[in-house]
Amino acid sequence: MRAPGTPARQGTLREHNLRLVLSHILDAAAGVDPTAPSRADVATATGLTRGSVSALVDLLISARLITELPPVSSARAGRPAVPLVPARDTVAGLGAEVNVDYIGVRALDLSGRLLGQCLTSGDFRGSDPAQVLGELAALVRELRAELPGELRIAGLCLALPGLVDRVTGPLRQAPNLGWRDVDVTGLLTAHPGADDLAVRLANEANLAARAETRAGAAGDSFVYVSGEVGIGAAVVLGGEVFAGRHGWAGEIGHTVVEPEGPACTCGARGCLEQYAGKDALLRAAGRPLTDSAEDLVAAAADGDVAAATALRRGGDALGVALANFVNLVDVERVVLGGIYAPLAPWLTAPVIAQLRTRVLAAAWEDARVQVAAGGAHAAMTGAALAVLRTVVEDPAAWVPDAVGPVS
């Protein structure tokens, strides 16, 4: 049913309704005001009968995907309800990241709780993929040693700053790491600690956007822009990350701001990265490239004119590029992530101004710009969530006597 080209049999009903019940319970637990629904709540919310929900819930409990809490009498008449919550410490997803200045892994359980993480900072520009992925595998091993033994790991998703072929395809290009056509999955699973894992790759901005759908107040449709040395973006529509045909969508950093502008590392001219990338901003502000975003903000706040104009011009360029994006994909909300989060006080005004004048639909749907709420290393969180999502998409694989591969 999910796959439109396949026949629907009875078992398909089960899969669909299992998904429905599980995602309802998980979503309720992940909301800002976490509530633990009872079987009856799930039944009314989903439209299934209480009887069917009972059967499905029993299956999910036996699969250790959800757990019952002790009944709570809720001051009303009637038998007290049994709250249903995501199981803890039974299934986890690993989210990893290789970026310019750090590598790391993070483990999340089904409720989105952080079970543990291992990080190493460093400078990975122009690094050797085999060595870096060896280090990452060591971190994965270290993290897994800390996790409870009976925990089942659903897989690992690795966030990378570049073009990644969907699912397990090779990394095509990560300009700021200096990697090109690297078989990341192969190199990672060659090491103990990661050799038994299902590994997926994805673009860093896409995954950070996924984390934002859960953490942020941006609703379920927005454009997420992640500013680092490079600039990535991702569109979320109706809660779904839009990745394009290969997963290469959102390369806003190499969108043209001025056709005859400065040359870019990609070979073209006038790319956004040359105006609003981290290095470009620092250079325009007359500061060393080792400065952080916070340093730049501090300078601008101290009355440094060069810093302030660099930020304003960067904001203008970003606004132009985002206006194009919004005109093309019809999403009115913009979330600023990466270094743009700390820089937001200086960027939002020019960005909004550009959106107001350049977005055709601006008169009907006012542009809203907000700061990312995903926190540090949002891409790692999003990567772990991407793995957990595969569990939600196919709970039947985790039910004991079903066709699934896991006992």
Next chain:
Amino acid sequence: MRAPGTPARQGTLREHNLRLVLSHILDAAAGVDPTAPSRADVATATGLTRGSVSALVDLLISARLITELPPVSSARAGRPAVPLVPARDTVAGLGAEVNVDYIGVRALDLSGRLLGQCLTSGDFRGSDPAQVLGELAALVRELRAELPGELRIAGLCLALPGLVDRVTGPLRQAPNLGWRDVDVTGLLTAHPGADDLAVRLANEANLAARAETRAGAAGDSFVYVSGEVGIGAAVVLGGEVFAGRHGWAGEIGHTVVEPEGPACTCGARGCLEQYAGKDALLRAAGRPLTDSAEDLVAAAADGDVAAATALRRGGDALGVALANFVNLVDVERVVLGGIYAPLAPWLTAPVIAQLRTRVLAAAWEDARVQVAAGGAHAAMTGAALAVLRTVVEDPAAWVPDAVGPVS
């Protein structure tokens, strides 16, 4: 099942499999080499058993959505197969269009065959919506009078050159018609001939792109650019038109080519429309705005330097805008429609050059640019196909004793 938030019951299986069988038969008939599959063919192709397919096919026949042809013995041993084809003259979709220089309606049956059409050309810039839609309703009435009486009309979809809210929402803005916030559906259904129809609205480029998926050789993922006075675009991914949150996606005409370029009617500066729109091209070539695209090509072919450079510069600007689009949505194939189809010989070279240098993924997936095959009035065809698609999406509504509204 299509709707992820709803429970799946037994009836949902039926709906899904009806859809599966019907779309298989329709797709087979619509292909370049039309084949009429038998029940057994459908069974093996879909994965259903022959028994189930038989039951479903009987339902579809009783709904008059498909028909049996006389059995054809195919030189092999065995009982000859009964070919199944879309029914003719039983169900039709109406596709209409209001554009700058003409209005019209077209009727297509389930096999995509043209049953009839009514067109009126004129100049509708700055026209009165009520009057134009009255004329259109008269055309609809005229067309319906010509169609066989027992034909059931599944609805009407109207293509408009501007921002249209999804489904039945009002038209927000059609700059080149001079319309703004018009209740098109209401005005159209106020007249006899259209008062009993389910009316939907959609953007002209989105619908032309839909026609292209059927007619063209562009596969199931491409960007369709429709050049007229304004410039629209649409993304097709996996056979699905990507319309964005409100259906406003693809407004490439107001994408920025040069931030400080000439002022545009939309209030911004340097929009693509000012470089590659029909009026802009003719002005740059020093020709009257009444000239057609063919006149411009003829002039350039005759050695008119102004015309040739206008086309080259327009192609450059179009290439820049398309490169941005491709970087953002990750689709490597570009289809040139509208006036860009006749202009293609002059445009493809500059467009390809810009894509080669500016698309980040160009090294892995070479840009391919091709000419639209949808023919004249592709948007009308796409509109009719959009209506027919609603039939395919919900065949159960057409089955006699099912829940559907139609007897």
Next chain:
DNA sequence: ACGATTTGTTGTGCCAGCGAACTTATCCGC
């Protein structure tokens, strides 16, 4: 203490697809 009320469970009936026979209709070889 007893009814009212809400939750969760259990049993029956039904629907739709599967699988395996069975019928129908053709071709082929002798």
Next chain:
DNA sequence: GCGGATAAGTTCGCTGGCACAACAAATCGT
């Protein structure tokens, strides 16, 4: 020309999964 091979379409019993409804369990109010 006639029987076997082959393939298409139909029929019939089986099974899985959900709805529906009655029932059991647990709490509150008076």
